[in-house]
Amino acid sequence: MSAPTDRPAAANFVSDLVVADNAQGTFGGRVQTRFPPEPNGYLHIGHAKAITVDFELAREFGGQCKLRFDDTNPDTEDTTYADAIVDDVAWLGYTVDEPVYTSDYFEQLFRWAEMFIEQGLAYVDEQDGETISAQRGGYGNPGVESPHRDRPSEESLDLFRRMRDGEFADGSKVLRAKIDMQHENMQLRDPVMYRIRSGHHHRTGEAWKVYPTYDWAHGQSDAIEGVTHSLCTLEFDSHRPLYDWYLDQLARMGELPFEQPRQTEFARLELTHTVTSKRKLLQLVEQGLVDGWDDPRMPTLRGLRKRGYPAESIREFCSFIGVSRTNSRNEIELLESFVRTRLNRVAQRRMAVLRPLEVVIDNWPVDDSGAPVVEQVELVNNPENADDGTRTAPFSGRFWIEQDDFMAEPPPKYYRLTPGREVRLRGAFFVTCVGFDSDDDGNVERVHVTYDPETRGGNAPDGRKVKSTMHWVSADHAVDISVALYERLFSAEVPGEATGDVFDDLDANSRELLTECKAEPSLADVAPGDVVQFERLGYFAHDADQPRLFHRTVGLRDEWANIQKRKG
Known part of the structure; x- marks a missing residue:
């Protein structure tokens, strides 16, 4: 039984969603997606699903998918990771003409944040992160408003610009959206939009001292690029109302260059015996x-x-x-x-022996000089593809087999080589075990066989059958x-x-x-x-x-x- 490729394709509700959007004229029939990894590590099998969902959806509907790096944390990101991600996406089979970066939009994102401040939708908070987190409360517990929540917009704007200029220490101030500290969705309790980071950024160097959070940068970057369907895994489900709130404000201000994108969540890929954290x-x-x-x-x-x-x-x-x-x-x-x-x-076929046991053919012929004769036997490269043709492998009077392919005292239903038994060697001859050599501890060191020269190619002219076909490697020609x-x-x-x-x-x-x-020698090629x-x-x-x-x-x-x- 092989991979179940004959089974009907599994459901893809995202494709169904795009079909419905196109039927209604949503986004004018455009389909644009993006794969937005953070360049702070290497991609894993879980990312492979997100990549295929994003790129295949765009391909299915004649749209476009961009690779966009969410490079908003200078402390953990590096160009090495970005280069590796580009390489991995290309290896997986998807063309990336030119990746884009959230850092490409830092100026635009900062300007929009200033507009939020000016319209009373954001403020600078000088409390530490632990206090802010505690004041957010919890599910069923009310939040506590920051003492800086109602500071004048002019003051917050001045502080925010000075944060950018590097006047303040890391962690001393943040910019928060002013939404609702009592909202049942914790993501809407005045989330942080910007924080101070003085580290070196892999693209912008030391030019920036404030960096946008994922929630602020994500939807706005989608909007700048013209993304239509912003696909995320299910853990971002609770973030969608915030995604929409930010975009709603920009739409009200007339700032969106394209239709307002829409976030949709799907199940992430989890595998047994596997950790992807x-x-x-x-x-x-x-x-x-x-x-x-x-x-x-x-x-x-x-x-x-x-x-x-x-x-x-x-x-x-x-x-x-x-x-x-x-x-x-x-x-x-x-x-x-x-x-x-x-x-x-x-895949082409080759013969290899992982745990070698020597076998000697006692009746193998020698040439005029007394050296063992070397035969060249023909082997199929791939029985699944005739175009792959055949190869030859040397065979002589001494060869290797797997240790498990010989037993001096075999259990029932063991059909490989044992004293007195005849087996087939792949593409070569029938051989019969006539004895073996052991060391002082009783471990088998060498097996002795005779061969039937009439069975060249692995078939007996008299039609007799054997129950086992074994692979082998010529000892005098083996590659280590x-x-x-x-x-x-x-x-x-x-x-x-x-x-x-x-x-x-x-x-x-x-x-x-x-x-x-x-x-066998051809493995060297x-x-x-x-x-x-x-x-x-x-x-x-x-x-x-x-x-x-x-x-x-x-x-x-x-x-x-x-x-x-x-x-x-």
């Missing part, structure tokens, strides 16, 4: 629990890319799960099934490689559910590095970053920076299909 991911990196942001166990797009996940699979997965208004957690096995299905179609095997970084389906701390479910043994693996199928073992990505290191992308077994069978 930026803070938690940063902790993993800083504590050395993973090898950086591109560690193949990380849910970052950089990590998934390094592990060999095709971008197409991620897009297909995001489209399949649909866009809804209800949060849910998807099985990571479903994502892996999309990865496996695509790689099965496009290292292979990294991965398990779930977090063992629990919902990390932290049992104890409240996700790190209690961290699997410290989630990676196993095998350094004595053997592979696999380009860095490419993914191949190691026959019978799974899909493996060639590391882009470390020669002959391969990361297991995903196994061959469709675990998602098994989960569905159990549920059924």
